[in-house]
Amino acid sequence: MPEWIIIILRSLTLIALLFFMVKWLGTKQLSQLNIFETISGIVLGGIAAIHTIDPNTNFAHAAIAMIIWFIVPYGVEKIALKSKSFRNFTQGKSTVFIQDGKIMEDNLKKEGYSTDDLLEKLRDKNIFLASDVEFAVLEPTGSLNVLPKRENLPLTAKDLGITLSPTKEPQTVVMDGKVLLESLANLSLNPNWLETELDKRNIAIENVFLAQADNDGQLFIDLFDDQIAVPAPTEKPLLLATMKKCQADLELFKLATENPESKSLYDRNSKKIQQAIDLISPYLK
């Protein structure tokens, strides 16, 4: 067999082998490589490279070496899933750098971090004052995670005591003019609903580049033809506005009438609607 055919065959086998090994080792490796995993990845690649271009080497040796370098990290990973102490040993433990706003100098020294390194890591997190930090921990992967003091945390709806309506992930129901039935079904909607919604806005389905529906059944559309303005869904804002108008109307009637019975009736109902508005407005925004 000429050498070039051998090289082609070897390359294809090794590519397939490497592909499956990387797949089985999992995507976790990509996001947080520790040193051991990095090295085993490089070695796997190296073995594949050497045996691809050199037809004189023994291919069985390549396969054995690759399998060993695959099985050991794979086994380590599986055992680490089961045992906490083994995990601490293979993946390392996180180190607390700042606790209760105080820098742990001993831990810094242990990890080989200088004060400059710590400050640099903090600046990475947009924190320029060490005293703004309540808690900071160095993860085994080498990234520093920081919990700023309460007053330095971004303001959330919870802090302000505002109720918000829960949101689920929106579904893409039309892509490139094609209806995606599965995502429609996820929202328990059907193509008829989509047709009606599009008809309401006078849009042909062929002209829809992208349409997404949220879990309240509101449809947001982008068209191929960018000259056409797409109206935003108005159902909910309209409902809220109508409720407010009715409440104002009742207030007016209350002022206009002279009959005390009617007055109290209008008053009572205006208050009821106000209560209804307060209840529902988070869901209508």
Place this chain on the structure above:
Amino acid sequence: MTVGSQVKGCYSSIKSIEASLEILANKVQDEKAKQAFNQVEHIISDVKQDLHYQVIEISKQEPQY
């Protein structure tokens, strides 16, 4: 517009609100939101009944309508 027709207009708006709320309550997936919509729909239907009564009262008082 007389008071009678104004109250009638308001009454029909209330009816439309009730219907919209019912549609939304059926459409919404989330349990909590569904509950909120149903609760508000109850309040609005109370208001609707009161207003209905008032509409009848006014039409009695303004017999020309």
